[in-house]
Amino acid sequence: MGIGDWIKKLTGKQIPTRVLVVISTNPVECAYCHTPIKTGSYVVQCPFCYVVHHAACWEEGKGCGVFGCKCSPKRKG
Numbered sequence: 001m002g003i004g005d006w007i008k009k010l011t012g013k014q015i016p017t018r019v020l021v022v023i024s025t026n027p028v029e030c031a032y033c034h035t036p037i038k039t040g041s042y043v044v045q046c047p048f049c050y051v052v053h054h055a056a057c058w059e060e061g062k063g064c065g066v067f068g069c070k071c072s073p074k075r076k077g
Helices: 003-011 055-060
Strands: 040-044 052-054
Touching: 040 055, 052 055
Parallel strands: none
Antiparallel strands: 040 052
């Protein structure tokens, strides 16, 4: 299942992956892995909380990396 499929499953909407252009001296960090997102990287912006993730991190984490967000994966336990 690709990124677009996950977003559609969670939100019912098809939301495209975006390319982020960083024009800031302060690096933008991925909400999942907490490493800087480089200019030209493929990213996913959460459709609910608008936080940015590396596209691969969104897929690996199965959704938003922000705890409690509607697009974050359900926690077991």
